[in-house]
Amino acid sequence: MIAIFTVALAAGAASALMFASISSGVLISLLLAYSAPLPLLVVALGWGPLASVVSGIVATAALTTLSGLFRGIKFALGxxxxxxxxxxxxxxxxxxNTATPTDRAGNLEWYPIERILIWILVIAVLTTVSILLPFGIDADAIAETVRQALQVVARQAETDWTPEQITFLAKLFAYLAPLFLPMSVTLMFTLNLWLAAKVALTSGRLHRPWTDLRNIVLPPVALAVLAAxxxxxxxxxxxxxxxxxVAGALLFAYAIVGFAALHILTLSARNxxxxxxxxxxxxxxxxVPVLVMAALGVADAVLGLRQRFLQTRPPPLPAE
Incomplete structure (x- = not known):
């Protein structure tokens, strides 16, 4: 138990420092802040829910002490x-349902990876909305808020930005942020979760079998939600x-499906x-390649490209 708490304390402190590094302004701090969930996820997968709760509390407390209550709350929720x-x-x-009392512990039905991806999309949408709402409730309000902020920055930094350039940048942010922010958050949690699972698997502490991500699919309703x-x-x-x-988050999810399909469809390719x-x-x-992969993921969902390919190429998939 002492070892578990020690690991949780170390992971919480590491996560808090990685998240707080963004205030330094150094370019590498962006990567560190992007990886802030990684220590918490490693503890969650390798040492269980209790250690995960402890590491989260430690990280939140440390960040609140270092950067204030608002930053601590933002870290805790985000x-x-x-x-x-x-x-x-x-x-x-x-x-x-078919498990017997003797093999019940080792014969488990695990929570599907596809549903975990859906939860990541929900987190990405909620995070994006919480980031954008302080700027405004629509694109025009967001653009005006950003324009005013850029004007202040331009005056303080004594830049040579023209009003037209400031207006263009503000509108560009207002129209692109709702699309690309959920993609970024989805990538952050998906990549960190995959890395944490790899670390737990390598250390022998991952308690569920490894899932072949090349078979990942989204439920049919996701396509209808994307169209709507x-x-x-x-x-x-x-x-x-x-x-x-919502469209940005789902497009990135279908890009993940597209990458999975690409791994299958290129099995016979040289190099x-x-x-x-x-x-x-x-x-x-x-x-741009991400959008192409999203199109491939949608095509696979509609046409069943992986299933058709494997029907013409029946040998088992090589391990990756």
């Missing part, structure tokens, strides 16, 4: 609570902002590892 919940879901399992969200993006006002946020690496590098550097 990082610690989602990390605990996702870790809980990953370890959530129940015995199969895209249509409501043209409604204007607050509804359009919320719809764009497969090289081409996959190129796609991932381009996706990190630019957003």
């Amino acid at each position: 990082v610690a609570l989602p990390a605990w919940w996702l870790g809980h879901l990953v370890l959530l399992g129940r015995p199969h 969200a895209v249509a409501l993006c043209f409604a204007g006002g607050t509804i359009a902002m919320l719809a764009e946020t 497969r590892t090289f081409w996959l690496a190129c796609v991932y590098v381009l996706a990190v550097m630019f957003y």
